[in-house]
Amino acid sequence: MPPAHAPSGHWFNRFLTRLYYHRVSVLHPERLPGAGPVLYLGLHRNGAVDGFVYAAALPRAVFMISTQLRRSAIGRMFFRGIEVARAKDAERGMAVDNLAALGACVNQVAAGGALFVLPEGSSDLGPRHLPFQKGAARILYRLLAEGTRPAVVPLGIHYEAAPDWQSDVELVVGEAVDTTLPEGLTEAEAVRLLHRRITEAMEAVGVNAPDADTWADWQRLAYAASLGTGRSYFAALKALERGTPDLAAVAAEMRAEVEASRPRLHQGVPLMPIRHAWAYAVLAALLAAPVATALVLNLPAVLAARWAGRRFADAPNTVALWRLLVGVPGLALWAGLLLAAALASGHGLLWPAYAALSWLGLRSLYRLRKLAVSLANLARGGGLRARLLEWHTAIDRAMTGAGV
Structure with a gap:
């Protein structure tokens, strides 16, 4: 609790x-x-x-x-x-x-x-x-x-x-x-x-699936339904709970693709640039710098949080908690040490710069992950892009038909 x-x-x-x-x-x-x-x-x-x-x-x-x-x-x-x-x-x-x-x-x-x-x-x-x-x-x-x-x-x-x-x-x-x-x-x-x-x-206000496999399919479909549409993730899940039989084949095809070709995934879904792949690459390059900088600047705290999630979590629902319980005190200690070092060296203004770069990198991480997954799948080639577009069209059509 x-x-x-x-x-x-x-x-x-x-x-x-x-x-x-x-x-x-x-x-x-x-x-x-x-x-x-x-x-x-x-x-x-x-x-x-x-x-x-x-x-x-x-x-x-x-x-x-x-x-x-x-x-x-x-x-x-x-x-x-x-x-x-x-x-x-x-x-x-x-x-x-x-x-x-x-x-x-x-x-x-x-x-x-x-x-x-x-x-x-x-x-x-x-x-x-x-x-x-x-x-x-x-x-x-x-x-x-x-x-x-x-x-x-x-x-x-x-x-x-x-x-x-x-x-x-x-x-x-x-x-x-x-x-x-x-x-x-x-x-x-x-x-x-x-x-x-x-x-x-x-x-x-909740969603109940009949079994774990169906729940995994629903989460993948609901996330895909939200991509580029502004559609609520919960609303999509609720539509699946009510029943959208026409998406059963799409779910099976996506699952088979993931198991067979092992594409890169973001939250269970293989992503691909819809258009202008060069823009994806440019934006990824721009975001990579602040994310990498933030990671390097806070590496001890990040590693401590990652270790705690692996060491102490006994189920998926406790991973985030252990990362926070260890990572936040670790981050506070590390930031305090950096502040003390900046003040002692007479470069106190370096600490606000550290804080700003850290926050910028944090807020860029989500977008960078999506771009990286999309570009990695594009580099693999094959017919994945066409299939993804077909699936997304089918999901969007089904959700619209369900009033979502």
Whole structure:
């Protein structure tokens, strides 16, 4: 479960999000309440990193978090919120007064604040959401019973490539959950009804595939559908969930191409210059300089983050977290050493130049990767370009027909 506010506040969550991801888009932001009591409910996909992304978009929210996140000094630097002990936390000897935590959650909302709960309780990047627990429904019932009727807002989070550095993310704000209750319900009946409504709302902002292979196909098709169109990645995934049989053959052909010819891929999709390949090459050359410079200037921190993702991550949904937990303190230490060296040498203005070049290189990385993949596939020759154009046309036509 993810963090509330890190000690450094909203800017820290925004910094972490921009450091790791290229762009975070919020779909239907008009559905976010501007004030008043709010209970936010979020899908949980990418470990504690979900919390950084959610918190960057929702600065008012206080998060219900697992106590295991604050067991270490580094954890306490990054994570803050109302601590609870999940069943698996208790099994590991991590005790928290969950009744008191529940009361703190209720008080947070009753006082006009915003609370963020992840009903799954744990994260997974698999083809389906995990079972939703009833804790959020119990909090909501208690608020209603005590006379507070909060806005209950479901949110989905969709990563184009969750573990990858500088991919894109979409947050989806769903329709508010109905909190009216019929007369005469017992507490258990009311909680079941609220839980059912919460489940329906969460599934509306999420995507469920029947199996891992289908999910991999959907992600490839949805990303391809967004290329050059401005189409929402989530909207494309949702169309595939509803059913687009005419894309089954395209998915099979793309999968076979990837397995047979091993083209270069960007987020699972082989790319190729659509036109003016020379422009791709020129732009790639221009972007390569700041990216290479930023990499060299921050090599110790980059290598530390890469090592941590490989050494400590036990699943794809923890790779980004470990890279941040090790890479950010490493970057802070390295930047501090460079600042001290610049000041000691009487060249203090070199440090702002270092910071500017580092940020420019970071923000150029996503585009450079796409260009490099496109140019590498072009150099291989063959008929890949024609097939890619055929597939993209078919995907675009199917999505347009599905109203996306």
